[in-house]
Every structure is written in structure tokens, then in C-alpha cells.
Amino acid sequence: MAIFGLWVINKAGGLVYQRNFGDGLPTLTSNEYLVLAGTLHGIHAITSRLSPTGSSSGVQVIEGESFKMTIMLTPTGTKFVLLTSVTETTADVILQKVYEVYADAVMKNPFHTPEMPIRSDGFDRRITALLG
Amino acid sequence: MTIYSLYIYDRHCTCVYYHDWQRTKQARPATEGGILPAVSQSVSPHKHDSVTPYNPRNTLSSLSGVVIAVNEDHPNPQSNSRGPTPNPPSQSQQQPQSGLPFDEEAKLVYGVVISLRNMIRKLSGKDEQFVNYYTSTYKLHLYETMSGYKFVMLSDPNVDSLRFVLRQMYSGPFLEYVVRNPLVPMDSKQRGIDNEYFRTSVDRMVRGLSVFL
Numbered sequence: 001m002a003i004f005g006l007w008v009i010n011k012a013g014g015l016v017y018q019r020n021f022g023d024g025l026p027t028l029t030s031n032e033y034l035v036l037a038g039t040l041h042g043i044h045a046i047t048s049r050l051s052p053t054g055s056s057s058g059v060q061v062i063e064g065e066s067f068k069m070t071i072m073l074t075p076t077g078t079k080f081v082l083l084t085s086v087t088e089t090t091a092d093v094i095l096q097k098v099y100e101v102y103a104d105a106v107m108k109n110p111f112h113t114p115e116m117p118i119r120s121d122g123f124d125r126r127i128t129a130l131l132g
Numbered sequence: 133m134t135i136y137s138l139y140i141y142d143r144h145c146t147c148v149y150y151h152d153w154q155r156t157k158q159a160r161p162a163t164e165g166g167i168l169p170a171v172s173q174s175v176s177p178h179k180h181d182s183v184t185p186y187n188p189r190n191t192l193s194s195l196s197g198v199v200i201a202v203n204e205d206h207p208n209p210q211s212n213s214r215g216p217t218p219n220p221p222s223q224s225q226q227q228p229q230s231g232l233p234f235d236e237e238a239k240l241v242y243g244v245v246i247s248l249r250n251m252i253r254k255l256s257g258k259d260e261q262f263v264n265y266y267t268s269t270y271k272l273h274l275y276e277t278m279s280g281y282k283f284v285m286l287s288d289p290n291v292d293s294l295r296f297v298l299r300q301m302y303s304g305p306f307l308e309y310v311v312r313n314p315l316v317p318m319d320s321k322q323r324g325i326d327n328e329y330f331r332t333s334v335d336r337m338v339r340g341l342s343v344f345l
Contacts (some may be wrong), residue, residue: 026257039247044242047267050237052136053156054288064252064262081335083255089342125202 003131004067004083006098007033010115011077017118025083027068037059040081044071061091070095078102094131101126108112133343136286136295137191139241140306140325143280148324151334153344159234166235171324175234245274245284264293275299281306292345302339305333312318330337 004024008017015037020027026098028036044058063086071081071093080095080102105123106112112120142151150172152158164177232240244260252262264273266289272290275283283298309330310316316325338344 015256025255028254032254036251039251043244043247044238046260047265049232050244050286051157051267051269052152054269056270059265059267062248062252062265064256065263066256107294128194 001092002085002088004085006082006127006131007037007079008084008118009037009041009079009081009101012115014040015114016116017123019127024085028083037081040069040071041079043080044073072096072099074099098127099129101130133288133291133345134286135338135341135344136302138338139238139282139284141242141245141282141284142319144319144321145192145242145246147242148233149330150175150234150238150332151327151338153338159232159233159237162235162238164167166233167238167324168321169323170325170326171220196245221313228332240285241272242282245282249274249276263295266318277302287343288310294343297341301337305337309329309333314321 004023005020005023006017007015008014015034018030018033018037029116038050039050047059048056050056057085058071058073060071066086067083068088068091070082070084071080071085072092075107080098082091082095084100101123105120105126106118109120109122134154136155137152138150139147142148147167154176159175161175162177167176169176210336248265249262253258261276262274264271266272270286271287271289271291273285273287273294275295277283280304283301284293285298289293309327310325311318313327313329316323316327317323
């Protein structure tokens with residue numbers, strides 16, 4: 001039960017927020033995170049087309065051996081990605097709360113430009129309180 | 133809960149085997165030259181109705197001994213076709229198709245699997261394997277062998293990890309009927325690994341699973 005990281009990806013596939021928690025996963029350079037977020041954005045689109053039955057959502061959870069990535073897609077196309085341990089069961093709930101914090105601290109901030117990187121102390125603080 | 137399909141890729145990124153079970157959305161047949169011969173008769177470019185494909189290598193009759201031969205994808209046109217030839221419109225009405233030809237679909241599956249494998253490897257910082265992912269309608273499982281063969285299975289999203297099944301498939305039918313079969317050229321880039329014994333054996337194994345309903 002551990003949280004390793006949080007990403008926010010805008011609707012164009014750009015990484016607008018990235019933060020690590022704890023030391024469960026190694027820290028990469030910001031460039032590498034940008035590339036991974038872009039890749040994830042593409043994979044999300046492809047996975048919805050591979051459904052063997054009916055129409056499908058994009059990928060929701062990706063599991064490795066020691067961690068998993070839970071992806072939440074909002075109706076506006078923003079993706080929230082939470083990196084946790086495989087046994088974490090509350091990732092969905094946490095992401096929902098992150099979305100609320102995002103709506104309050106980022107979208108209601110008149111100084112924030114939509115689709116641009118999130119640089120807001122208020123958001124940082126509330127995320128720390130929620131996940132840190 | 134069910135199993136939808138199985139793809140096997142070799143280390144050259146080519147799909148060498150395909151098998152599907154309870155897919156409601158069938159892939160369209162591959163375009164000419166899109167896939168290797170002997171991958172799967174159900175998705176190869178030409179649909180043939182002959183039950184017993186003509187096999188030039190199969191010189192023994194099936195009555196005289198056990199023949200673990202390679203299925204030919206392109207049966208001789210002169211071989212007897214049994215049953216009426218279905219016309220394309222009625223066939224497409226029977227099975228709703230996904231709109232993607234099989235070769236395109238196989239490439240997309242491979243692309244997703246490789247990208248996710250690299251992503252997991254990068255994020256973990258060590259040689260960690262990608263295990264599975266799921267969406268609202270299906271779950272994809274991956275097992276990669278030391279020799280670079282990738283076993284990819286699509287199942288219902290509520291199924292637990294099927295990695296052990298893919299491993300058993302490798303250590304059982306795959307080793308027995310593909311690796312130890314002198315008529316299956318491995319790593320050839322010329323043809324797939326489909327043969328009657330392997331297909332039957334995989335089919336029996338999957339149908340025997342508790343999650344296969």
C-alpha cells in the first residue's frame with residue numbers, strides 16, 4: 001500500500017504535472033517523463049480500438065510486477081495517472097479526490113492557462129496533504 | 133468471464149500464430165502479404181472452405197500413421213471444396229467485424245505491448261516485466277520467453293492474471309509441437325508456426341480453464 005507518483009496529462013498528450021512520492025520508483029529526468037506521458041497518451045487511444053467485443057474505454061490499469069498505473073480519463077480529455085503498489089486498492093478513489101483538488105486549485109485559478117504546466121503552490125500543498 | 137484471443141509473436145515482431153475463441157467482433161481477413169502463411173486459417177487473406185487442405189509435404193495418409201505436419205494456408209484450388217461457397221455480404225452479416233484487417237490489428241497489439249514493456253522497464257529502473265493491462269471490456273496478458281517469443285492473451289477484464297497459463301502453454305504445447313517439430317521452421321520470417329497438433333492442444337488447454345465459460 002504505497003503511492004509512488006502522480007501525473008496529469010492534458011488532452012494533447014503533454015505532461016502538465018508530475019510528482020514523485022516516496023522512493024519506491026527511481027526518479028527520471030523531466031524529459032523522460034514527458035516522453036512516457038506522450039507514449040501513454042498514444043497507447044490509451046490504441047487500446048480502445050483493440051477491443052475484441054463491443055466498444056471499449058481506453059486502458060484503465062497497467063500492471064507491472066512491483067507497481068501499477070491507474071489511469072482516469074475526465075470528460076474533457078485530461079488524464080490523471082497514479083502510480084501505486086500492485087496491492088493498492090483505493091487508487092480510483094484517490095484519483096477522484098485529486099480531480100476535485102485539480103478543479104478547485106487549478107481550474108478556478110484565474111492565473112492558470114489551460115493546457116499549460118501547473119505551477120501552483122495551492123495545488124502542490126493540497127496534493128501533499130492528500131497523498132504525501 | 134471468458135477468453136477472447138491468443139497472439140504469439142516471435143523476436144522479429146511478426147505474428148506467427150493466432151487463435152480466437154469467443155470474440156463477438158471478428159477481425160477482417162488480413163490483406164494480401166500482410167501476414168505470414170501458417171498463422172491462422174481464419175484470418176488469412178484467402179478464405180477456403182476445404183476441410184482437408186492439400187499439403188504437398190504430407191505424403192503419408194492420415195490412416196497410415198501420425199503426421200504432425202504443417203498446415204498449408206493456401207490449399208490447392210483443385211482440392212475438393214465441401215459445402216457451399218458463402219457470398220461475402222451474407223458472411224459479413226453473420227459476424228460483426230471490427231473494421232480493422234487482421235494484419236493491422238496484430239501490429240497494433242504488438243506496438244502496445246512493446247511500448248508498455250519499455251515504459252514499465254523505464255519507470256521501474258530495473259528489468260521488470262509488464263504483466264497485464266485492462267480496459268472496460270477486455271484484459272491483455274503478456275508472457276515473454278527468454279528467446280523473445282511473446283504470448284499475448286485477451287480475456288474478460290475480471291479474470292485474474294493468466295500469466296501462468298501462458299507459461300504452461302509455452303512449456304507444454306509450444307515446446308512439444310513447435311520447438312520439437314522438425315516441420316515447423318522457427319525464426320524463418322517466412323511462415324508461422326500453426327499446425328494441427330499445436331492448435332488442438334492449445335484449444336483443449338484454454339477450453340479447460342475455469343475462467344472459460
